Amino acid sequence: MRHHLLFIGKNLIRMILLLFGVSVAAFILVSVSPIDPLQANVGQAALGSMSVEQIEKLQDYWGVGQPPLQRFLAWASDFFRGDMGISLLYRQPVLEVIKVKLANSLWLMCIAWVISGVVGFVLGIISGLKKDTWIDKLIKGYSLLIASTPAFWLALVLLMVFAVWLKVLPIGLSVPIGMEASGVTIGDKIQHAILPALTLSITGISNITLHTREKMIDIMESDYVLFARARGESTWSIVKNHGLRNVILPALTLQFGSISEIFGGSVLVEQIFSYPGLGQAAVTAGTGSDVPLLLGITVISAAIVFGGNLIANVLYGIVDPRIRRGGKRS
Amino acid sequence: MEERKVILDIHNFSIAFEQYENGFKKTSLPTIRELDVTIHEGEMVAVVGSSGSGKSLLAHGILGIQPYNATLGGEIIYDGEILTEERKAALRGNEIVLVPQSVAFLDPLMKIGPQIRKGKKDKASKEKLDGIFKGFHLKEEVQDLYPFEMSGGMNRRVLVSTAMMGNPRLVIADEPTPGLHMDMVRRVMAHFREMADNGAGVLLITHDLEQALEVADRVVVFYAGTTVEDADVKDFEKEENLRHPYSKALWRALPQNGFQFIDGTQPYVKDLPEGCPFGPRCKECTAECKKRIAYREVRGGRVRCIHAV
Numbered sequence: 001m002r003h004h005l006l007f008i009g010k011n012l013i014r015m016i017l018l019l020f021g022v023s024v025a026a027f028i029l030v031s032v033s034p035i036d037p038l039q040a041n042v043g044q045a046a047l048g049s050m051s052v053e054q055i056e057k058l059q060d061y062w063g064v065g066q067p068p069l070q071r072f073l074a075w076a077s078d079f080f081r082g083d084m085g086i087s088l089l090y091r092q093p094v095l096e097v098i099k100v101k102l103a104n105s106l107w108l109m110c111i112a113w114v115i116s117g118v119v120g121f122v123l124g125i126i127s128g129l130k131k132d133t134w135i136d137k138l139i140k141g142y143s144l145l146i147a148s149t150p151a152f153w154l155a156l157v158l159l160m161v162f163a164v165w166l167k168v169l170p171i172g173l174s175v176p177i178g179m180e181a182s183g184v185t186i187g188d189k190i191q192h193a194i195l196p197a198l199t200l201s202i203t204g205i206s207n208i209t210l211h212t213r214e215k216m217i218d219i220m221e222s223d224y225v226l227f228a229r230a231r232g233e234s235t236w237s238i239v240k241n242h243g244l245r246n247v248i249l250p251a252l253t254l255q256f257g258s259i260s261e262i263f264g265g266s267v268l269v270e271q272i273f274s275y276p277g278l279g280q281a282a283v284t285a286g287t288g289s290d291v292p293l294l295l296g297i298t299v300i301s302a303a304i305v306f307g308g309n310l311i312a313n314v315l316y317g318i319v320d321p322r323i324r325r326g327g328k329r330s
Numbered sequence: 331m332e333e334r335k336v337i338l339d340i341h342n343f344s345i346a347f348e349q350y351e352n353g354f355k356k357t358s359l360p361t362i363r364e365l366d367v368t369i370h371e372g373e374m375v376a377v378v379g380s381s382g383s384g385k386s387l388l389a390h391g392i393l394g395i396q397p398y399n400a401t402l403g404g405e406i407i408y409d410g411e412i413l414t415e416e417r418k419a420a421l422r423g424n425e426i427v428l429v430p431q432s433v434a435f436l437d438p439l440m441k442i443g444p445q446i447r448k449g450k451k452d453k454a455s456k457e458k459l460d461g462i463f464k465g466f467h468l469k470e471e472v473q474d475l476y477p478f479e480m481s482g483g484m485n486r487r488v489l490v491s492t493a494m495m496g497n498p499r500l501v502i503a504d505e506p507t508p509g510l511h512m513d514m515v516r517r518v519m520a521h522f523r524e525m526a527d528n529g530a531g532v533l534l535i536t537h538d539l540e541q542a543l544e545v546a547d548r549v550v551v552f553y554a555g556t557t558v559e560d561a562d563v564k565d566f567e568k569e570e571n572l573r574h575p576y577s578k579a580l581w582r583a584l585p586q587n588g589f590q591f592i593d594g595t596q597p598y599v600k601d602l603p604e605g606c607p608f609g610p611r612c613k614e615c616t617a618e619c620k621k622r623i624a625y626r627e628v629r630g631g632r633v634r635c636i637h638a639v
Contacts, residue, residue, distance in 0.1 A: 226395060226435070228437070229422075230427075230430075231422070231428070232422045232423020232424055232496075233448055241449045242440065245439045246439055321439060
């Protein structure tokens with residue numbers, strides 16, 4: 001019990017430090033950004049026709065001229081009290097904005113996460129088992145090609161092929177244009193999520209495949225697999241008894257660690273498909289100097305990624321008997 | 331002693347590896363060149379050689395689990411028939427079994443019981459394993475342990491019990507007692523002796539001549555990929571009874587015979603001399619030794635030396 005409390009306590013401190021560091025870094029980047037919030041959000045023409053009082057009011061609203069440290073401390077103290085502030089662009093509480101955007105993104109990312117995890121795992125195992133055969137070369141070639149392809153470029157290609165040429169899938173957004181919210185069906189939502197989810201999956205697969213392949217090759221060359229063969233176990237029996245058992249542990253770590261990559265990828269992909277998710281909101285907040293929203297998204301994203309890694313750590317302790325039983329003994 | 335049936339007869343066996351030198355030139359690396367071993371039912375034969383002489387590869391070659399870039403040569407006859415790769419695959423784990431060096435050869439994430447049963451859950455396998463464990467005085471709880479949880483003493487018995495799951499007629503023990511205390515060595519060796527006494531042929535692969543002399547019936551001396559002598563254990567009582575200069579050198583290196591060593595080291599596969607591999611370290615070496623040396627019978631044993639009488 002004491003062991004568990006210590007574990008929780010340690011990770012809580014780690015998370016607080018991480019979130020603090022991430023928010024400071026994000027704030028510094030926004031502060032030194034050359035973007036003038038007034039020019040970016042109101043426009044030069046509109047500003048020219050305004051009176052000095054109006055402009056001063058706007059400057060006050062966007063926090064221009066306030067010392068950065070004071071701004072950050074004000075945000076941080078509110079945040080600690082559970083108030084994430086009001087988004088300057090959306091004119092809604094940051095929490096509300098994030099909730100809506102996250103719901104859109106989350107389902108996109110979950111699909112991509114599951115597909116890339118499952119497909120990458122299976123491909124990696126096949127490739128590792130059939131090392132140096134044509135099928136391994138094919139899978140490895142695909143993975144290396146995709147790993148060196150930028151996600152936004154792939155998104156553009158898919159968009160051109162499926163939305164522009166074949167016209168089978170919508171070109172962007174998360175729901176059909178000009179339709180009432182009540183009229184949107186699940187089918188519509190799925191149709192709109194296919195391309196962005198596909199892009200994220202395709203890019204996510206290669207990393208998982210290459211790592212799983214490498215691990216599988218190690219396992220198949222291990223002494224215990226050699227001995228299993230000496231004992232007459234068939235290849236299938238070896239994969240079932242020893243391969244999967246040993247490859248699942250690193251795969252778990254990889255899978256939960258890959259949340260950060262899916263998150264990062266979604267920022268670009270959502271932008272290209274004009275998909276109103278968290279990634280797009282982050283870009284809008286960044287280019288529009290919406291500091292409270294940007295910091296809110298940064299902190300929430302970091303917490304989710306941290307959570308993923310934490311889950312991987314906890315699962316490791318549950319799945320690996322050397323940690324589970326070894327820990328109890330010592 | 332009555333004439334026993336030959337269970338394994340290995341004749342002029344070789345294992346070579348294909349390698350690419352500098353990325354272009356394809357060369358063949360003959361790790362085992364000329365190996366001859368005969369094992370009868372109920373007999374324990376020790377193949378003794380120093381590390382790096384290719385001993386473990388012999389075990390893998392017999393079982394058909396050599397690396398994919400290895401080429402086998404010569405002939406293995408098992409139970410009167412040529413041992414083809416297909417036969418190896420059918421027999422290994424059942425009639426031909428391997429006892430490995432250490433628990434590193436067990437899957438670290440699979441419990442002992444299911445692992446020895448190869449994942450089988452039927453009643454017959456369970457009962458068989460229970461019986462074997464009882465015979466080895468291993469508690470039933472050991473089946474629920476993971477390899478890392480076992481004590482050193484359990485390790486050995488568990489490894490030996492993996493061999494008993496089939497119906498072994500040929501047991502190959504590859505360095506089964508590395509770094510063990512002498513008492514432990516004796517206990518492990520007793521298990522193999524028992525298997526031999528029950529009619530199985532046992533091939534003990536070791537670098538420890540002293541240990542081999544204690545339990546085996548015959549000793550095959552292996553040097554740089556070649557079997558140089560096949561002698562009865564009794565021949566090792568006196569140096570004069572041995573036939574090959576290398577066997578004699580091994581004999582003199584035993585503690586009770588004065589710990590004497592000879593100069594030089596076993597040559598690496600790539601730098602093997604012509605003819606007798608022991609030639610450069612041998613006092614009796616002549617020009618004739620640079621030719622291929624036949625394995626011939628001398629005084630009831632076999633030797634690969636033209637000077638032996």
